[in-house]
Amino acid sequence: MSKLWGGRFTKKTDQLVEEYTASILFDKELAEEDIQGSLAHVTMLGKCGILPADDVETIKEGLLKVRNRIQRGEIEFAIADEDIHMNIEKTLIDEIGPVGGKLHTGRSRNDQVATDMHLYLRKRVVEFVGLLSKLQTALIGQAKANLDTIVPGYTHLQRAQPILLAHHLMAYVSMFGRDIERLQDSYKRIDALPLGAGALAGTTFAIDRLYTAKLLNFGRVYENSLDAVSDRDFIVEFLAGASLIMTHLSRLSEELILWSSTEFQFVELDDAFCTGSSIMPQKKNPDVPELVRGKTGRVYGNLIGLLTVLKSLPLAYNKDMQEDKEGMFDTVKTLQGALQLFAPMVETMKVRKDKMRRAVDQDFSNATDIADFLVNKGMPFRQAHEVIGKTVLYCIQQNKFLLDLTLDEFKQFSSLFDDRIYEVLKPETVVNARNVYGGTASVQVSAAIERAEAELAKV
Ligand code: ARG
16 A cells, blocks of 8 residues: 555655654554554544444454554554554554544644653653652661661761761652652643644544543643644653653662772672673672663753754644654663662662771761860850861871760860760760751651651552
């Protein structure tokens, strides 16, 4: 059979043009959504009396057959048929004859492809919210198991103040919580049906867009037909949300990579998530977080790519917009891979509490607290800062830590010191002193875990 749009043409399409313009090699991913959209569309055509009931039945049965054949891998999609929409329509016509040609009544590929993209992303958003909450569950599990594990907290990657490992992990739970919110919010824009916009201006047939929307379970229809076929904002939003998820995953990746180095030894990733070296027998490399960190680049690239495609694009549909797909599919695949691996990797990672403790015992991350001690005794904070700075310098020169100093040594720096400082300087005291909402004190972290679990139960 010749092209579905061949009537106006006298020459065959150039072979290279055919290959260059075809999208079937990647948009075959939309087969299920395309059939769902067509089933709803033809049902609506029947309900509005635009197509007779028996044609509607024949077309629906035909579409179901096509769906089955696609699922069984029986259909060889043809580049000559350009995209998934025309491949399916052609297969339908092969299956049920010319009546199949009635399916496209009152519809254009422009509102059709936009509909498919909405249906596709709607599913993905639900899927990614699920995957993110699994990762949150894994992080919360580790947090609960580490409510008494103290680690150095860092700023500038320099030891700053001791914190609970649970507190550190719960920071990521908050980040992924925002990612879930963002996805859920983007759902509002995905939940609008473009179908019925026609090529750009609407259609001469007395269709019922709201009915189609109801059949496809969309909350609303696009207000403006031009906007309906040219809007790709909802894909940009998804790619932006995905970029932030990858940002968060790459930050966690970086920490896990650092933490599994011999220099830190804070965690050990399970063998199942690491690989070896072909030459160095001792190696155990954290490939999964490394690759997640690396793949963040392509996800950002896909976002910038689509924004650039859309920039300055005149209304309404332009073929440029076919470029919305590969990046989106790539982002979906990249995100699926990362999130699927991350939850079990976090769950199975071994936390080296002993090494973390050693690190905390061998640093000056309790210095702020001893300055606060002097402040509580009436010294202005700036002066206390100076005094403790000098004390720390003395320790460094003496190769000691604050807890190693005798009271006499302390008193050389200020007469306000007394023997209660030894209690103040203990990592447990330092951590639990930050008993402010959202702080690292263990009662606060336990409360944060409870709140996060309650949030998670709502997702
Ligand atoms: N394959 C096309 C795309 O993905 C479908 C829409 C084509 N519409 C058109 N008028 N050529 O954008």
